[in-house]
Amino acid sequence: MQEVILVKLGEIVLKGLNRRVFEDRLLKNIRRRIQRAGNFDVYSMQSTIYIVPKDEDADIDEAEERVAKVFGVIGYTRACVCEKNMDAILKTAPEYLRDTLASFSTFKVESKRADKKFPLDSMQISREVGAALLRANAHLSVDVHNPDITVRVEIREKGAYIHCETKLGAGGIPVGTGGKAAILISGGLDSPVAAWMMAKRGVELTAIHFASPPYTSERAHEKVVALLKKVGEYAGRIEMVTVPFTKIQEQIRDNCPEELATVIMRRFMMRAAERIAREKDCGALITGESLGQVASQTIQAIACTDAAAHIPVFRPLIGSDKAEIVALAHRIDTYDISIEPYEDCCTVFTPRHPRTRPTIQLVEAAERSLDVDALVEDCLANVEIRHL
Amino acid sequence: MPQEIYLDNSATTRVSKAAAEKALYMMTECYGNPSSLHSKGFAAEREMTAAREILAQRLSAQPNEVYFTSGGTESDNIAILGAAHAKKRAGNRIVTTAIEHPAVLATMAALEKEGFEVVYVEPDADGNIPAAKFEPVIDAKTILVSVMTVNNETGAVLPLKEIAGIIKRKKAPALFHTDAVQAFCKLPLSMKKLGVDLISVSGHKVHAPKGVGALAVRSGVRILPHAFGGGQEKNLRPGTEGVPQICAFGAAVREMPAESDAERTVRAVQTHLIERLRAMPEVTLNSPENAMPYIVNLSAGRVRAETMLHFLAQRGIYVSSGSACGKAKPSHVLTAMGLPRERIESSLRVSLSAENTTEEIDAFADALALGLQTLSHT
Numbered sequence: 001m002q003e004v005i006l007v008k009l010g011e012i013v014l015k016g017l018n019r020r021v022f023e024d025r026l027l028k029n030i031r032r033r034i035q036r037a038g039n040f041d042v043y044s045m046q047s048t049i050y051i052v053p054k055d056e057d058a059d060i061d062e063a064e065e066r067v068a069k070v071f072g073v074i075g076y077t078r079a080c081v082c083e084k085n086m087d088a089i090l091k092t093a094p095e096y097l098r099d100t101l102a103s104f105s106t107f108k109v110e111s112k113r114a115d116k117k118f119p120l121d122s123m124q125i126s127r128e129v130g131a132a133l134l135r136a137n138a139h140l141s142v143d144v145h146n147p148d149i150t151v152r153v154e155i156r157e158k159g160a161y162i163h164c165e166t167k168l169g170a171g172g173i174p175v176g177t178g179g180k181a182a183i184l185i186s187g188g189l190d191s192p193v194a195a196w197m198m199a200k201r202g203v204e205l206t207a208i209h210f211a212s213p214p215y216t217s218e219r220a221h222e223k224v225v226a227l228l229k230k231v232g233e234y235a236g237r238i239e240m241v242t243v244p245f246t247k248i249q250e251q252i253r254d255n256c257p258e259e260l261a262t263v264i265m266r267r268f269m270m271r272a273a274e275r276i277a278r279e280k281d282c283g284a285l286i287t288g289e290s291l292g293q294v295a296s297q298t299i300q301a302i303a304c305t306d307a308a309a310h311i312p313v314f315r316p317l318i319g320s321d322k323a324e325i326v327a328l329a330h331r332i333d334t335y336d337i338s339i340e341p342y343e344d345c346c347t348v349f350t351p352r353h354p355r356t357r358p359t360i361q362l363v364e365a366a367e368r369s370l371d372v373d374a375l376v377e378d379c380l381a382n383v384e385i386r387h388l
Numbered sequence: 389m390p391q392e393i394y395l396d397n398s399a400t401t402r403v404s405k406a407a408a409e410k411a412l413y414m415m416t417e418c419y420g421n422p423s424s425l426h427s428k429g430f431a432a433e434r435e436m437t438a439a440r441e442i443l444a445q446r447l448s449a450q451p452n453e454v455y456f457t458s459g460g461t462e463s464d465n466i467a468i469l470g471a472a473h474a475k476k477r478a479g480n481r482i483v484t485t486a487i488e489h490p491a492v493l494a495t496m497a498a499l500e501k502e503g504f505e506v507v508y509v510e511p512d513a514d515g516n517i518p519a520a521k522f523e524p525v526i527d528a529k530t531i532l533v534s535v536m537t538v539n540n541e542t543g544a545v546l547p548l549k550e551i552a553g554i555i556k557r558k559k560a561p562a563l564f565h566t567d568a569v570q571a572f573c574k575l576p577l578s579m580k581k582l583g584v585d586l587i588s589v590s591g592h593k594v595h596a597p598k599g600v601g602a603l604a605v606r607s608g609v610r611i612l613p614h615a616f617g618g619g620q621e622k623n624l625r626p627g628t629e630g631v632p633q634i635c636a637f638g639a640a641v642r643e644m645p646a647e648s649d650a651e652r653t654v655r656a657v658q659t660h661l662i663e664r665l666r667a668m669p670e671v672t673l674n675s676p677e678n679a680m681p682y683i684v685n686l687s688a689g690r691v692r693a694e695t696m697l698h699f700l701a702q703r704g705i706y707v708s709s710g711s712a713c714g715k716a717k718p719s720h721v722l723t724a725m726g727l728p729r730e731r732i733e734s735s736l737r738v739s740l741s742a743e744n745t746t747e748e749i750d751a752f753a754d755a756l757a758l759g760l761q762t763l764s765h766t
Contacts (some may be wrong), residue, residue: 061581102553218428336452
């Protein structure tokens, strides 16, 4: 009895001539992602990707968990393959489904024939398989209208596939088909979610983290690493660039009006991030800002921040409520890490009364007391790079 | 003193060198409090995180699903009390078995005093409990099912997966707990595959020091704490973590061979043991045929277990009567199986680890035969 994973492709089937590119990328991403689960054959045929264990040691459970987090997968199911004849199907189905059906009281069987040469039609297949399952499971009964579980039999090119419900995949499009962008990540709730959302749209990520020791600790840094590893379960490999930011923050504190400190700090982040992005071939920056959430996230403050950057800045959470962001953070399992209580670069030197409507003139005037270029150069000269 | 032959690995195991070294290192060098903000504290936390990851991997769980405790008993207590109290409003029935470890049975007795109805499923005469026996007792008001993975006296393996199916089918609001102390690193354990919500394991059965255990809580499952303090282990087991034991636990588990490899090794030794025992007409086997190979329970003629145990110990061979925890009380497990009194009173448990050899088994069998010859008349 061989068990495989069948993967349904998402939007990528709509991509016309680019379809090949998208599909190849998805295959590559799946292969890379399930490597750690053992040896599998991964190939596509007629809009389905087949994931087939090559040996005993291949861990199909782990492969399934990993496939569930690959963008571009709209749905997936575990299935059992057997020969395309009724004897084999009737022998395999009860055996394969024994454990699953133990949890349910009612069921029905749905069948599909891609191979129309198969001697029985789909109604006949369903009837025979249903009868076999009833014989094997005394506690079961048939309910065609509202079953607890639906068993599916598909007669495909290469064999007969028996499975139950198709599970929802991560959706989106394959990472790597949407270019590269750099996420500014602090350690809070929002930025990991923003990173995840852009990865869902096919974007490969580089992460930029600003660290301000001794105001921020090693633990705050490790927290970001942990967050990126979680995001990486979906987004694939992430290169993390840590930028030393203490000097800039101290200079702002000592030389600029307190109420403008946050927006000036964010402009420095943009400048440094843009330089790193260009060096790493990233076409855009990503931030976790949500309009009106804090003082630096008003339209005016964002306008001042953006004026410091010369590449697009994506803010996928701009219209999201906190509750929606929290729900997503739970879904991608970053919530528990994000709420660990360590200071990050955004929480040190927070002004008591930040200006919610700064103007670009005010901000530029305030920055005149700083040697902006030298400060940026200085922190860029000391970045640390880590591959996650 | 003759050579030492240790056949009591289900009572406890020798601490591995790696585990002992790790504990020493954590006590004398990396001694920070993991809750301290400074780097000394962070270094200790890192070591603990590494141990948590090792445990998680062995349990096919996520690190955030693993909670460190002081041992199997505490894990069982946290799981059972925590689940019963969290689910109180959904019903009143708890289902367990008559052959659980005292850590479970005594906790159940406490819950009975609180007013919960506890149903104890009895084993068959061979020590097994078929899943069908749970069918009539699990109902829509059952809030907790606690069934051990492997029995500590007979090695009987319980049908967890099938029981999980019954819980789901009956639409019971129950959380499903298993005491896997005797199964950890011996049978593959996975909350997802077995369909359980809570798994208790212990360190000292897998070559870690005594005083450490773990409870795996499936993510999304909420149980109530019954001890209160400084928020450690996400409030489920507060109090400064036993960092040396925890890290030693990680070091020990990392060294444990894969379950299937270990089983092959132990199975060979067990097969030899069974052959030798079958050749002795006075010996009857109390473990079921399909038991896990690590535990062999036998009754040796009419010689009281305690007498035989001391006779063997004089020859450097260590086994136990019933379970180590039961001391001299007659075994509740063998009693539940309905074995005659004299068979219970003469029952010995031989429990193996991957370190035992067939030569050791021969020495044991020879000594047992000698014991039967010399002690039978008393």
